[in-house]
Structures are given as structure tokens and as C-alpha cells.
Amino acid sequence: MSIEAIQNEIIDEFSMFEDWEERYQYMIDLGKDLPLIKDQYKTDSNIIKGCQSKVWVHAEMKDDKIEFTADSDAIITKGIIAILIRTFSNQHPKDIINANTDFIDKIGLKEHLSPTRANGLVSMVKQLKMYAIAYQTQLN
Amino acid sequence: MFNVEDIRKDFPILSRKVNGKPLVYFDNAATSQTPQQVIDAIVDYYSNYNANIHRGVHTLSQEATDLYEQSRLKIQAHFNAKFSHEIIFTSGTTHSINLVANGFSSLLKKGDEIIVSALEHHSNIVPWQMLCKRTGATLKVIPMNEDGELVMSEFDKLLSENTKLVFVNHISNALGTINPIEYIIEKTHAVGAAILIDGAQSTPHMKPDVQALDVDFYVTSAHKICGPTGVGMLYGKEAWLKKLPPYQGGGEMIAEVTFEKTTYADLPHKFEAGTPNICGGIAFGAAIDYMNAVGFDNIAAYENELLEYSTEKLLEIDGLKIYGTSKHKTSVISFNLEGIHPYDVGTILDKLGIAVRTGHHCAQPIMDFYKIPGTVRASFAFYNTKAEIDILVEGVKKAKMMLS
Numbered sequence: 001m002s003i004e005a006i007q008n009e010i011i012d013e014f015s016m017f018e019d020w021e022e023r024y025q026y027m028i029d030l031g032k033d034l035p036l037i038k039d040q041y042k043t044d045s046n047i048i049k050g051c052q053s054k055v056w057v058h059a060e061m062k063d064d065k066i067e068f069t070a071d072s073d074a075i076i077t078k079g080i081i082a083i084l085i086r087t088f089s090n091q092h093p094k095d096i097i098n099a100n101t102d103f104i105d106k107i108g109l110k111e112h113l114s115p116t117r118a119n120g121l122v123s124m125v126k127q128l129k130m131y132a133i134a135y136q137t138q139l140n
Numbered sequence: 141m142f143n144v145e146d147i148r149k150d151f152p153i154l155s156r157k158v159n160g161k162p163l164v165y166f167d168n169a170a171t172s173q174t175p176q177q178v179i180d181a182i183v184d185y186y187s188n189y190n191a192n193i194h195r196g197v198h199t200l201s202q203e204a205t206d207l208y209e210q211s212r213l214k215i216q217a218h219f220n221a222k223f224s225h226e227i228i229f230t231s232g233t234t235h236s237i238n239l240v241a242n243g244f245s246s247l248l249k250k251g252d253e254i255i256v257s258a259l260e261h262h263s264n265i266v267p268w269q270m271l272c273k274r275t276g277a278t279l280k281v282i283p284m285n286e287d288g289e290l291v292m293s294e295f296d297k298l299l300s301e302n303t304k305l306v307f308v309n310h311i312s313n314a315l316g317t318i319n320p321i322e323y324i325i326e327k328t329h330a331v332g333a334a335i336l337i338d339g340a341q342s343t344p345h346m347k348p349d350v351q352a353l354d355v356d357f358y359v360t361s362a363h364k365i366c367g368p369t370g371v372g373m374l375y376g377k378e379a380w381l382k383k384l385p386p387y388q389g390g391g392e393m394i395a396e397v398t399f400e401k402t403t404y405a406d407l408p409h410k411f412e413a414g415t416p417n418i419c420g421g422i423a424f425g426a427a428i429d430y431m432n433a434v435g436f437d438n439i440a441a442y443e444n445e446l447l448e449y450s451t452e453k454l455l456e457i458d459g460l461k462i463y464g465t466s467k468h469k470t471s472v473i474s475f476n477l478e479g480i481h482p483y484d485v486g487t488i489l490d491k492l493g494i495a496v497r498t499g500h501h502c503a504q505p506i507m508d509f510y511k512i513p514g515t516v517r518a519s520f521a522f523y524n525t526k527a528e529i530d531i532l533v534e535g536v537k538k539a540k541m542m543l544s
Contacts, residue, residue, distance in 0.1 A: 020159075020491050025542055028484075052483040052499050052514070073513060074481035075543055 003095055006087045007103035014107035023108055027079030037071040048120045048127060053077045055120035059131040065090050066135055068128060072120070080104075080112050080121055088128050093139065096132035101125055142438040147523050150175040150430075154523060161493025164528045169313055169472055169519035170497055171363045172344055174427075178366055181426035185419045193418055194392060194409070208418055211425030212408070218428045219358065220349045221375055225407040228381070229421050232372035233340040234263045236359035237307075239374055239411060240336055241267035243384030244305055250276030253302045255295070255333075257319065258284040258509065259312040262502040264338055268307060277304065284509060288315040288464035292323060303333040310342035314503040314517065315464025316472025318342070325355055334380065340364050344521065345443060345470045347436045350375050362420065367427030371420030374411070381407050388413040439522040443471040446520040450529045457536055463515055471520040474501075477536070480543045482516045488539035489516075494532055 001009075017023045041058035048055040053074035060067045068089040072078040087103075088096055104113045113121055148154050151173045156163050165173060185207070191200035193208050209224075216224040230236045248254075254268050258281050272279050282295045290308070299306075306328040311318050321337055328335040336357040339348060343360040350358050357380065361372035376384075386393055386404055390413030395403040404410045431439070450473055454460055459478035476482055486498030499514040500507045507514055518532060 021542070024488070024491070028542060052486075053481060054513070074483040076484045076487050 003087050003091055003099045010083060010086070011103055011106050020108070024076070027083070027109070028075055029079075030082040031072075031075040031077075031079035033082075037069040041069065042071060048123045053120055055081065055124045057124055057127050057131075059128075059135075061135050061138075062090075064139065065092055066096060066131060068131075070124065076112070077121060080109060081124065083107075083109075084121075084125065084128070093132040093136035097129060097136060142435070142442060142522075144442070144523065144525055147434065148525075150177065151523055152176060152179070158493040158495070159491050164492075164494040164524075164531050166518040166520060166524065166528070166532060167495045167497050168344070168521040168524075169316075169341060169364075169517065171369065172366050172521055173523065174368065175366055175430050177430045178368070178423050178426045181423045182368065182419055185422050190419075192415055204418060207422045208416075211422050214425040214428050215373055218347065218432065219375055220351050222351060223378055226375055226378055226381065228374040228376065228408045228411045229416050229424075230359075230372050230374050230411075231370055231417065232361040232363070233338060233359050236357075236372055236374035237264060237336070237338065238267050239387045240357050240359075240376070240384070241271045242387050244334075245271055245274050246385055247383070248275035248277045248304055251302060252277040252304045253280055253298075253300070254278070255280045255282060255298050255303060255306045257282040257290050257308045258505055259288070259290060259315065259317060259319070260307075260309060260503065260505070261313050261338070261340075262504065264307065264309065265505075281505075282308070284506070287466045288312065288317045288506070289466045289468075290317075290319055292320065295324065296327065299327055299331045299333075301331060303328070303331050305334050305336065307336045307338070309338040309340070310348070311345070311470050312464070312503070312506075313341050313472075314501040314506050314515070315466075315474050316341075316469045316519070317464055317466045318468040318470060320468075321355070322353065325353055329354070341470065341472075344431075345436075345440055347432075356380050362424040362427055365427050366430055367424045368420050371417045371424050373424070378407065381411070386410050386413070390414040392416070434522060442522050443520055446524055446526065446529065447471040447473070449526050450518065450520065450532070453529060453533045454536065457533070457540065459540070460536070463510055463512075472517060473519075474515040474517045476512060476515055477540050477543070480540065482514045484543050485516045485536065485539045488542060489532070489535045492531070492535045492538070494535050496532075 037056055037058055042056050046056045046058050053072050055072045057070045068085050070081045070085055072081055153173050189204045191204040193205040212224050212227050215227050221227055254277055256268055268279055280298045282290050285291055308319055308324055310321055325335050334356045337355050339358050339360040344365050356377050358375040363369040392409050393405050393413040395405045461476055463474045482498040486496055489496055497517040501517055
């Protein structure tokens with residue numbers, strides 16, 4: 001499925017929720033459920049330090065697609081990571097480079113991707129793109 | 141008579157809503173809210189007196205200068221400084237600290253020692269590290285205990301004839317601990333060193349008397365005491381301020397300039413280069429007036445009531461741990477829910493209209509001591525209520541339910 005199609009699917013899922021509590025509870029559950037990263041990759045070199053929460057990201061190339069795994073010490077951050085990973089993982093580097101994260105606004109979670117939020121998520125998105133650029137260079 | 145409902149009417153922001161809920165503002169240790177009286181002073185200044193000060197012969201400049209200097213006198217009286225020129229207007233606590241640190245760079249040499257406390261804010265550690273790097277002096281740290289108190293017996297051991305400067309906050313921003321500064325000042329002077337106290341967290345709750353304390357330097361920011369941001373003060377004993385070299389070059393701080401030589405202006409102007417934050421300085425005075433009208437005895441008594449009430453109510457929540465359990469505390473509660481990240485708790489509370497601080501509160505060494513990533517910090521002011529604390533307690537319960 002294309003990144004855009006997945007993002008539209010997520011927008012649809014979130015449109016069913018009536019208030020912030022349902023949206024957040026869903027996000028928290030996503031954060032709880034997913035085994036996001038292998039312990040061996042939860043290293044200092046994979047860490048993105050936000051002022052508020054920490055994020056770990058690991059990338060691997062599989063059949064010309066990048067597989068991302070990630071984690072955070074805060075569960076709400078982790079929930080958003082789960083959403084981001086769902087859209088960006090197992091995609092071609094070129095598509096990741098060209099993708100945007102506007103859908104986060106549409107599901108009412110805009111504040112979590114604000115550059116001033118300092119939870120590490122904005123840096124994480126940048127990091128995902130950096131990996132994509134690096135792998136794309138390898139493919140060329 | 142202290143009536144919190146009347147007081148709340150002075151603060152327009154307290155009637156706004158956040159995320160559809162009435163604002164519950166418990167981030168007072170970061171910045172306090174502004175009463176109408178201070179807002180009026182700001183509007184009045186720009187509506188009627190705006191001019192550059194200390195240099196114009198025209199009426200407007202004279203009036204603005206008078207207001208600015210009157211504000212300095214108010215601050216002098218409030219802190220009981222001996223002379224008004226011992227009050228230096230700065231952009232805030234951090235600026236004040238840097239001014240002193242910079243001044244000491246010409247007074248220190250290799251082998252000299254500076255002592256700071258383990259309870260410091262980042263902004264208070266960095267200038268001293270920079271100073272040590274410049275001068276070859278060494279930084280020593282007074283350790284803390286499990287209750288979040290400084291260990292005085294260890295402080296005694298750190299003091300020696302090599303000690304040149306001791307720097308401690310009056311009250312810890314992260315934990316609310318009131319440090320025994322009377323003891324620290326006395327011991328520091330006994331070895332002939334200078335003492336600088338950071339009053340950013342104390343001045344909202346008490347009225348320090350710099351002469352009675354016999355402190356060499358005392359600093360704070362106006363925005364912690366119901367004033368505007370971007371302005372603060374450095375109190376320094378006259379002898380020390382004369383000894384320290386100017387911090388920044390520019391207008392206002394000079395007496396005479398030729399290309400060969402510059403003579404510096406007298407105190408306080410020596411440290412006030414350039415056009416100052418005139419409006420901010422005047423509003424700082426208005427904030428001091430406001431706080432004194434409410435009365436510091438009333439403020440301290442009422443805030444203590446809020447602290448006791450909230451401590452009791454929050455501790456009823458299973459798995460909630462409070463960090464900073466000194467008997468000598470101001471109205472700050474730093475806490476965590478077992479197994480839950482403070483960022484998550486803060487995010488849920490924000491959705492409920494409750495403003496708290498989460499994270500390391502710019503005091504990472506304290507968080508390292510407790511081996512936690514941070515805390516949720518609720519800090520109360522005299523305009524908060526027990527009803528608001530009830531909302532916080534319910535909010536924390538809800539966060540716990542959603543997150544565990």
C-alpha cells in the first residue's frame with residue numbers, strides 16, 4: 001500500500017472517535033501493543049534525545065524497501081511512533097523522501113509534531129528521511 | 141483580609157479556557173501570571189511616557205527616567221538594600237548570574253575554587269563551568285540527600301581558603317526545597333569567600349532582607365513575581381560592585397569616551413549598558429507593589445495551606461511518589477506515577493486544561509540522582525485554590541487510568 005493510502009486509512013480510523021479521550025486511548029493502546037524495536041538496537045547511537053522523551057530508531061534495507069523499528073520511553077510518544085512507522089516502514093526510499101506528515105494534523109495530533117514540543121518526534125521524522133536519503137544514494 | 145476569590149479577579153488570564161476546560165495554572169515556578177495592575181503599568185508607560193531615559197532634556201524623557209528610577213527605589217526598599225545603586229537592572233536571573241561570573245573572571249586564578257549546589261538549575265551551572273575554564277579554577281558541588289536537601293556537613297568539608305565564591309539557590313526550582321542560606325552565607329564569609337544567592341524561586345514566596353542576610357549578591361527575575369519577562373535584578377554589595385569590571389560595553393555605562401580612553405559611569409550605570417528594558421523595569425516595580433499589597437505573610441501562609449492540602453490529596457493516589465520531601469519547602473510538588481513517564485501524565489493533564497511542568501526542569505543532575513527521566517511538577521501560587529487542586533488530583537487519577 002502507498003504511504004498516502006495508509007495515511008488515508010489512519011485518517012478514516014481516527015474519524016470514528018468522538019473526543020480526545022478516545023483518540024488518545026487508541027494511541028496509547030497502539031503504543032502499548034507494538035513491539036517496536038529489538039533491544040540490541042536500543043543503543044545510544046540510535047537515540048534521539050528530546051527534552052521531554054527519548055526516541056530510538058533503527059533502519060534496515062530489505063528488498064529495496066526500508067524497514068523501520070523504533071521505541072520511546074513515553075507511551076504517548078510511542079503511540080505516535082507506531083502511527084509514523086505504519087506509514088513509513090516497508091516503503092521505497094524515494095517514496096519516504098517525498099512523503100509528508102500532514103495527516104497528523106488531520107487526526108488531531110498536530111501538537112505532538114510541533115518543533116517546539118521537544119519530544120523527539122520531529123527529529124525522528126527527519127531521521128527517517130535521512131535514512132531514506134542514505135539508502136537511496138546506495139541504490140543509485 | 142486575604143480572599144483568594146478577590147485576588148483571582150486581578151488576573152485576567154485565570155478566566156480563560158484551555159482545551160475547552162477552565163485553565164488550572166500550576167506552572168508558577170516557571171513563570172507567574174500577571175495581574176491587571178501590572179498590565180496597566182505596561183499600557184500606561186507606552187500610552188503616556190514612552191521615551192529613552194537618562195539622556196533627554198525633554199519632559200517625556202525626564203518622566204520616563206523618574207518612573208524607572210522610582211522603580212529601582214521600590215526594589216531597593218523591598219529587598220532592604222543599603223543603596224539604590226546596589227540594585228542593577230538586568231534582563232533576568234540568568235543575565236545577573238552571568239554578570240557576576242564574568243566579573244569574577246578577572247579575580248580568579250588557577251587553584252581557586254567555586255562551590256555550587258547539586259540542586260541548581262542548568263543556567264546556574266553553565267556560567268560557572270565557563271568561568272572555571274577561563275580561569276583554571278575548580279568547581280565543587282555540595283551534594284544532596286534523598287529528601288532533596290543539601291548536606292551541610294559535606295559543604296563544611298568543601299570550604300577552604302581556596303574557596304573564592306559560593307553559589308546556591310535560595311529555593312530549588314525542581315523540588316521546592318528551601319536551602320539554609322543563613323548558615324551557608326555565614327560559613328562562606330568565615331573563609332573569606334563571596335556568596336551569590338539565586339532568588340528566582342524564593343522571591344515569589346518571601347521577602348528577603350539582603351542586609352540582614354549579609355549576602356554579597358542576590359538575583360531574581362521579575363516574571364517570577366507577577367512582573368513581565370525580560371527584566372530582573374542583581375543586588376550586589378557596593379564594595380563588590382565597585383570591584384567587578386563592567387560586563388558589557390555600550391551607551392549608558394560610560395562617563396567619558398575618547399578614542400584613547402573610556403571612563404566608566406558610576407554604579408548602577410556601569411552595569412547597565414545600552415537602552416534598558418524601561419517598560420519592564422517600571423512594571424517590575426508595579427509587581428513589587430502588587431505583591432506587597434497582597435502581603436508576603438498572607439502569601440506564605442496561604443501557599444503553605446495549598447502545599448499541605450495537595451501533598452495529602454496526591455499521596456492518596458496509589459503508586460504516586462513525591463520527590464523533594466524536605467520539611468522546609470515552598471509550594472512545589474514534583475511527582476511521578478509508578479511506571480508512567482512524566483511526559484505522558486503532563487500531556488493528559490494539558491488536555492484537561494491543567495498546566496504543569498514535565499521533564500527535568502533544567503535540573504538534570506537532580507534527576508540523575510533519583511535515576512528518573514524527569515518529574516511532573518505542580519507549583520502553586522497565592523491565586524490558586526483548593527478546588528483547582530481537586531481538579532489536578534482527579535486529572536492525575538484519570539491519567540493513571542488511561543496510561544496504565
